[in-house]
Amino acid sequence: MAPPQEDENTLKILLATDIHLGYMEKDPIRGNDSLVSFEEILEIAKKKEVDFILLGGDLYHDNKPSRRTLHGSMALLRRYCMGDKPIQYEFLSDQSVNFSHCQFPLLNYEDQNYNVSMPVFSIHGNHDDPTGTGNLCSLDLLHSAGLVNYFGKTSSLEKIQLSPLLLQKGTTKLALYGLGSVRDERLHRMFVHKNIAMLRPKENKDDWFNVFVIHQNRSKHSATNYIPEQFLDDFLDLVFWGHEHECRIDPEWNGNQNFYVTQPGSSIATSLSEGESAMKHVGLLMIRGKDFKMTKIPLETVRQFYIEDIVLSETTLSPDDHDISKKVEAYCQQKVENLLQKAEAEHTGNSKQPDKPLIRIRVDYAGGFEPFSVYRFGQKFVDRVANPKDVVLFQRKRVNTAKKEEGGE
Amino acid sequence: MAPPQEDENTLKILLATDIHLGYMEKDPIRGNDSLVSFEEILEIAKKKEVDFILLGGDLYHDNKPSRRTLHGSMALLRRYCMGDKPIQYEFLSDQSVNFSHCQFPLLNYEDQNYNVSMPVFSIHGNHDDPTGTGNLCSLDLLHSAGLVNYFGKTSSLEKIQLSPLLLQKGTTKLALYGLGSVRDERLHRMFVHKNIAMLRPKENKDDWFNVFVIHQNRSKHSATNYIPEQFLDDFLDLVFWGHEHECRIDPEWNGNQNFYVTQPGSSIATSLSEGESAMKHVGLLMIRGKDFKMTKIPLETVRQFYIEDIVLSETTLSPDDHDISKKVEAYCQQKVENLLQKAEAEHTGNSKQPDKPLIRIRVDYAGGFEPFSVYRFGQKFVDRVANPKDVVLFQRKRVNTAKKEEGGE
Ligand SMILES: [Mn+2]
Numbered sequence: 001m002a003p004p005q006e007d008e009n010t011l012k013i014l015l016a017t018d019i020h021l022g023y024m025e026k027d028p029i030r031g032n033d034s035l036v037s038f039e040e041i042l043e044i045a046k047k048k049e050v051d052f053i054l055l056g057g058d059l060y061h062d063n064k065p066s067r068r069t070l071h072g073s074m075a076l077l078r079r080y081c082m083g084d085k086p087i088q089y090e091f092l093s094d095q096s097v098n099f100s101h102c103q104f105p106l107l108n109y110e111d112q113n114y115n116v117s118m119p120v121f122s123i124h125g126n127h128d129d130p131t132g133t134g135n136l137c138s139l140d141l142l143h144s145a146g147l148v149n150y151f152g153k154t155s156s157l158e159k160i161q162l163s164p165l166l167l168q169k170g171t172t173k174l175a176l177y178g179l180g181s182v183r184d185e186r187l188h189r190m191f192v193h194k195n196i197a198m199l200r201p202k203e204n205k206d207d208w209f210n211v212f213v214i215h216q217n218r219s220k221h222s223a224t225n226y227i228p229e230q231f232l233d234d235f236l237d238l239v240f241w242g243h244e245h246e247c248r249i250d251p252e253w254n255g256n257q258n259f260y261v262t263q264p265g266s267s268i269a270t271s272l273s274e275g276e277s278a279m280k281h282v283g284l285l286m287i288r289g290k291d292f293k294m295t296k297i298p299l300e301t302v303r304q305f306y307i308e309d310i311v312l313s314e315t316t317l318s319p320d321d322h323d324i325s326k327k328v329e330a331y332c333q334q335k336v337e338n339l340l341q342k343a344e345a346e347h348t349g350n351s352k353q354p355d356k357p358l359i360r361i362r363v364d365y366a367g368g369f370e371p372f373s374v375y376r377f378g379q380k381f382v383d384r385v386a387n388p389k390d391v392v393l394f395q396r397k398r399v400n401t402a403k404k405e406e407g408g409e
Numbered sequence: 410m411a412p413p414q415e416d417e418n419t420l421k422i423l424l425a426t427d428i429h430l431g432y433m434e435k436d437p438i439r440g441n442d443s444l445v446s447f448e449e450i451l452e453i454a455k456k457k458e459v460d461f462i463l464l465g466g467d468l469y470h471d472n473k474p475s476r477r478t479l480h481g482s483m484a485l486l487r488r489y490c491m492g493d494k495p496i497q498y499e500f501l502s503d504q505s506v507n508f509s510h511c512q513f514p515l516l517n518y519e520d521q522n523y524n525v526s527m528p529v530f531s532i533h534g535n536h537d538d539p540t541g542t543g544n545l546c547s548l549d550l551l552h553s554a555g556l557v558n559y560f561g562k563t564s565s566l567e568k569i570q571l572s573p574l575l576l577q578k579g580t581t582k583l584a585l586y587g588l589g590s591v592r593d594e595r596l597h598r599m600f601v602h603k604n605i606a607m608l609r610p611k612e613n614k615d616d617w618f619n620v621f622v623i624h625q626n627r628s629k630h631s632a633t634n635y636i637p638e639q640f641l642d643d644f645l646d647l648v649f650w651g652h653e654h655e656c657r658i659d660p661e662w663n664g665n666q667n668f669y670v671t672q673p674g675s676s677i678a679t680s681l682s683e684g685e686s687a688m689k690h691v692g693l694l695m696i697r698g699k700d701f702k703m704t705k706i707p708l709e710t711v712r713q714f715y716i717e718d719i720v721l722s723e724t725t726l727s728p729d730d731h732d733i734s735k736k737v738e739a740y741c742q743q744k745v746e747n748l749l750q751k752a753e754a755e756h757t758g759n760s761k762q763p764d765k766p767l768i769r770i771r772v773d774y775a776g777g778f779e780p781f782s783v784y785r786f787g788q789k790f791v792d793r794v795a796n797p798k799d800v801v802l803f804q805r806k807r808v809n810t811a812k813k814e815e816g817g818e
Pocket residue numbers: 057058125126127215242243244408409
């Protein structure tokens with residue numbers, strides 16, 4: 001992974017995933033968060049003058065997004081992605097194959113009726129997968145409106161053949177594979193039965209830089225409801241893993257498979273879990289020949305989120321203390337105050353980053369302590385946190401059960 | 410209304426309204442009807458090489474159309490309306506005023522990122538009016554996707570000022586006013602209180618041909634829940650009345666107001682009433698100077714619909730006849746057979762016109778007759794009519810109560 005020089009042979013791609021447009025859109029405080037960060041991502045892509053944006057699924061939180069969310073996202077895509085800037089790479093594969101599942105089986109920027117300055121390529125996630133009559137999803141709407149290029153849609157339940165999108169910029173050749181979200185157990189089984197085939201360019205196979213975009217469980221939930229990295233073809237150079245919301249965007253080397261894996265993580269926290277509290281990023285992927293470089297770019301508009309665990313039995317508090325209930329509450333209150341101070345100090349300064357952070361205190365009250373009213377506690381912070389109703393979560397076991405809520409979304 | 414010559418000064422406009430996309434979309438027989446006729450309308454417009462299409466509201470049947478309907482309509486609009494053909498008229502009014510309620514306050518064909526060969530202009534109807542957060546409707550989605558030009562959206566509850574779209578082709582000048590559906594009582598009151606103002610071009614007022622598109626009750630339901638024609642300004646030349654589903658497309662002269670009214674009617678029957686059984690049409694409006702000509706064009710793909718009234722007491726049947734119940738049923742059955750024969754004979758021959766017609770027999774059984782099972786009766790025609798469940802409607806009075814179901818939809 002030698003950092004390539006940026007020149008006319010460098011493909012610049014913005015990687016982002018799990019934007020979850022419309023998440024909590026009815027919440028008066030958090031309702032706009034997802035669209036704000038989507039706009040930031042588009043802004044970054046524009047500023048970095050990327051060749052295209054690559055999304056890893058779950059662009060929408062709801063399978064049937066509200067009109068407001070659909071309209072807001074279409075308007076942003078039109079505003080940022082339509083324009084006169086020429087596309088500086090060639091498309092070499094057969095569009096009618098790559099987009100065979102779309103009513104307009106071609107790239108939006110190759111339709112002479114649309115001027116596209118910054119193409120978006122996306123697979124679907126489990127939140128925005130095709131359903132119902134016609135097996136359509138929200139990305140079909142965007143594709144048919146000329147706003148995105150929706151790929152990786154498969155229909156077979158038996159066998160999947162993935163034909164890569166083949167792009168060439170100068171001397172750099174990219175084979176881009178994508179597979180929209182499939183139920184993990186089913187995909188697991190298909191892999192085991194060798195029913196997933198990744199087609200490769202016929203000529204000069206080894207000249208291509210091979211990227212695979214996937215939206216599945218990466219962490220093992222049970223024996224078969226995740227996709228082990230070793231299932232993936234080892235000719236791949238980089239796997240772009242969507243669905244997992246924790247940012248692990250720095251490419252991780254898999255020595256068995258001889259590929260890197262990047263997991264950009266979501267651009268919004270859809271659960272108040274450890275993994276979601278990590279800083280959110282998108283990635284600037286530069287590919288030159290067979291080399292690549294990933295630059296992580298922090299998102300400045302994402303609502304801050306701090307989580308802290310308290311084990312009451314490990315504090316100086318004792319269940320026998322006078323007024324212990326009030327003392328526990330005061331203790332928790334101080335923790336929240338500390339996190340609020342931290343949030344204030346760490347605010348990015350971006351005017352679009354909200355002021356009220358998400359705060360979560362997980363309180364293990366094992367050992368004879370009593371929980372207090374979570375609702376009443378939250379009321380103290382109603383003007384200062386974005387989630388007053390669930391600032392505190394009581395747990396009874398010292399063992400960390402919170403792991404359950406981790407993982408893909 | 411002298412028929413103008415067609416030349417470089419002739420504006421050609423296709424008028425259509427109440428297309429009700431998605432109507433009965435879950436019905437296995439009728440589910441596709443609305444999209445089929447929408448495509449026929451687009452085809453006609455393309456074939457006639459109109460300058461633009463003008464829609465009178467209720468493009469969608471449901472305020473929140475299904476994804477299938479939304480996608481189907483977007484795909485058709487892209488297929489028929491995007492293209493290289495130059496627009497042969499000038500737009501003279503301020504787009505940012507005409508489309509001030511849109512996030513992209515400009516004409517789709519004036520956005521250099523879109524190639525539009527056949528613009529569509531539309532107001533909203535009562536079925537697809539703006540609602541919810543952001544006060545958006547389906548036409549906002551189409552407008553922001555560059556597929557239609559959505560005008561006539563007002564927000565004031567107090568006072569409405571209508572700024573016309575001003576178009577000029579050669580020497581012909583068109584002032585196009587539009588008002589999306591407003592609750593009839595409210596609009597009635599606003600008219601009474603002189604709170605509706607139609608702004609006029611400052612110069613050479615009398616050179617303009619003035620068209621007003623409106624989507625309200627035209628027929629009087631009660632004293633205030635319709636808009637009397639005399640409420641409308643008499644400088645108008647032609648009123649395009651949407652919402653009323655009966656085809657009365659031939660312009661009707663209103664001598665008091667000195668304007669014509671054309672009511673194209675819906676392109677799909679959304680109720681089994683008399684008015685809906687008239688042949689469905691769209692209109693080719695040609696305007697040259699202050700003259701215009703309307704050519705009605707029958708829609709060939711619309712599902713046939715026949716309705717007939719039977720008053721049992723006026724037949725040779727008597728309640729005292731032996732086996733009268735069977736005889737009544739046989740009588741009705743014969744009527745349906747006759748209508749089915751008629752339908753077969755009158756089929757347009759267009760391969761997209763469905764074979765199974767809608768049939769409705771309204772049976773007045775006053776005078777001692779008994780109704781039979783409507784469901785069982787319909788089963789006899791389950792393979793031959795599109796509406797087996799409601800072929801027969803029993804009524805008890807000789808007075809025609811069916812008028813109630815007539816009127817705007
Ligand atoms: Mn997911």
